[in-house]
Amino acid sequence: MWKDHLLTAKQLSRGDVETVLDRAGEIAADPEAVRGRLDGRLLGLLFFEPSTRTKMSFETAAKRLGGGVVDMGSVESSSVKKGESLADTVRVIEGYADALVLRHPSQGAATMASEFVDVPIINAGDGAGHHPTQTLLDLYTIRETAGLDGLSIGIMGDLKYGRTVHSLAHALTNFDVHQHFVSPESLRLPRSVRYDLHQAGANVREHEDLSAVLPTLDVLYVTRIQRERFPDENEYHAIAGEYRIDADVLADAPEDLAIMHPLPRVDEIAPEVDETAHARYFEQAHNGVPVRMALLDLMLP
Amino acid sequence: MTETNHELRVSKIRNGTVIDHVAGGQALNVLAILGIDGSGGETVSLGMNVPSDRLGRKDVVKVEGRELSQSEVAVLSLIAPDATINIIREYEVVEKLRVERPDRVVGVLACPNRNCITAADEPVESKFDVLENGVRCAYCETIVRESIAEHLAAN
Numbered sequence: 418m419w420k421d422h423l424l425t426a427k428q429l430s431r432g433d434v435e436t437v438l439d440r441a442g443e444i445a446a447d448p449e450a451v452r453g454r455l456d457g458r459l460l461g462l463l464f465f466e467p468s469t470r471t472k473m474s475f476e477t478a479a480k481r482l483g484g485g486v487v488d489m490g491s492v493e494s495s496s497v498k499k500g501e502s503l504a505d506t507v508r509v510i511e512g513y514a515d516a517l518v519l520r521h522p523s524q525g526a527a528t529m530a531s532e533f534v535d536v537p538i539i540n541a542g543d544g545a546g547h548h549p550t551q552t553l554l555d556l557y558t559i560r561e562t563a564g565l566d567g568l569s570i571g572i573m574g575d576l577k578y579g580r581t582v583h584s585l586a587h588a589l590t591n592f593d594v595h596q597h598f599v600s601p602e603s604l605r606l607p608r609s610v611r612y613d614l615h616q617a618g619a620n621v622r623e624h625e626d627l628s629a630v631l632p633t634l635d636v637l638y639v640t641r642i643q644r645e646r647f648p649d650e651n652e653y654h655a656i657a658g659e660y661r662i663d664a665d666v667l668a669d670a671p672e673d674l675a676i677m678h679p680l681p682r683v684d685e686i687a688p689e690v691d692e693t694a695h696a697r698y699f700e701q702a703h704n705g706v707p708v709r710m711a712l713l714d715l716m717l718p
Numbered sequence: 719m720t721e722t723n724h725e726l727r728v729s730k731i732r733n734g735t736v737i738d739h740v741a742g743g744q745a746l747n748v749l750a751i752l753g754i755d756g757s758g759g760e761t762v763s764l765g766m767n768v769p770s771d772r773l774g775r776k777d778v779v780k781v782e783g784r785e786l787s788q789s790e791v792a793v794l795s796l797i798a799p800d801a802t803i804n805i806i807r808e809y810e811v812v813e814k815l816r817v818e819r820p821d822r823v824v825g826v827l828a829c830p831n832r833n834c835i836t837a838a839d840e841p842v843e844s845k846f847d848v849l850e851n852g853v854r855c856a857y858c859e860t861i862v863r864e865s866i867a868e869h870l871a872a873n
Binding site: 500521525528532608609612 | 836855859
């Protein structure tokens with residue numbers, strides 16, 4: 418099997434990433450070839466937090482491979498509401514499904530869950546920690562657009578709490594990429610991620626202002642700055658406004674700049690950008706299906 | 719031998735462990751990290767801020783009737799990296815243990831990240847990987863560099 422569990426992007430080597438992306442490419446080119454691959458298999462969906470794209474694309478991936486899903490449903494309708502621990506929940510559902518996809522508000526939840534079960538755990542987001550399957554579809558999209566080496570990639574927005582950012586930053590250390598992190602001081606990368614990037618010898622710079630670096634970028638990965646991170650509403654609006662992409666900002670962008678976003682967006686990318694050749698975020702979301710099909714193909718026995 | 723004279727401020731023990739060269743002011747944390755709170759009945763003597771040629775000020779901890787294991791010594795290294803540990807039998811030093819930093823400590827520290835899964839009500843012990851300069855939660859990856867003793871798990 419490719420991996421026992423997928424918990425963080427840190428556990429992925431360059432070869433691991435390429436295995437998934439290559440498989441995803443094959444599946445996208447010829448979906449018929451894998452029809453029936455998961456015949457009779459069930460994927461357990463445990464989403465302790467809301468999700469649209471991640472949950473639906475995993476469900477789509479499982480069904481397109483001929484498998485099915487068993488869904489815990491919302492926390493309100495489950496035994497979690499009665500105080501059941503995560504450790505107990507995963508040990509129960511392990512008996513129903515061949516692999517578990519877990520999203521949970523606590524950091525480290527997937528790692529802990531993996532200690533209690535024998536079926537594969539796939540981390541679909543653990544608080545402000547990691548989101549490795551998002552990263553794989555991000556890398557797939559980047560590779561389709563610009564390749565994965567010799568790139569300059571800007572990552573902007575909430576770098577402190579953004580789990581998609583943390584996983585992407587880790588994974589990019591496997592490639593010849595200059596990473597430019599653009600955020601207000603209060604939302605800089607957390608110490609733990611900066612430590613890992615340093616240990617990996619990554620080529621990293623941090624900026625508070627996008628304009629200085631925008632003309633040099635091949636890819637700009639935008640994330641949402643969340644209102645609840647700021648005690649003061651005015652401060653939120655002032656900061657969010659500085660990290661918004663619209664036609665005026667893009668006047669200084671390279672012609673072939675790809676703009677990505679894990680979605681959902683609120684207003685950090687103006688709708689007018691959707692119609693430009695820069696916009697890749699819907700294509701990026703669609704890539705979630707072949708990439709997650711590839712993962713399930715590789716991880717389920 | 720001024721240091722020997724100063725050590726005499728704390729009485730000799732017959733059988734047990736002497737933890738010497740603990741950084742000044744850390745003796746109570748040493749006891750906490752070893753889970754020694756007096757309830758086990760051991761006789762414990764403390765010398766705090768004793769003048770030391772090597773450290774300026776040091777603490778000394780003497781525990782009667784208890785020999786520290788190598789794994790307990792490993793945990794000690796987090797807050798007392800310069801400590802020397804002498805196992806005493808019949809007033810004689812029979813073994814000197816070296817303080818070595820372990821790769822991981824389990825169940826000793828509590829993660830300061832309130833969003834860490836170990837802070838939720840789960841049946842799991844804390845685990846920290848030991849870095850060159852600090853420790854790191856094996857679950858949420860939070861790095862603690864300063865005041866590690868403040869994060870001792872409640873016994």
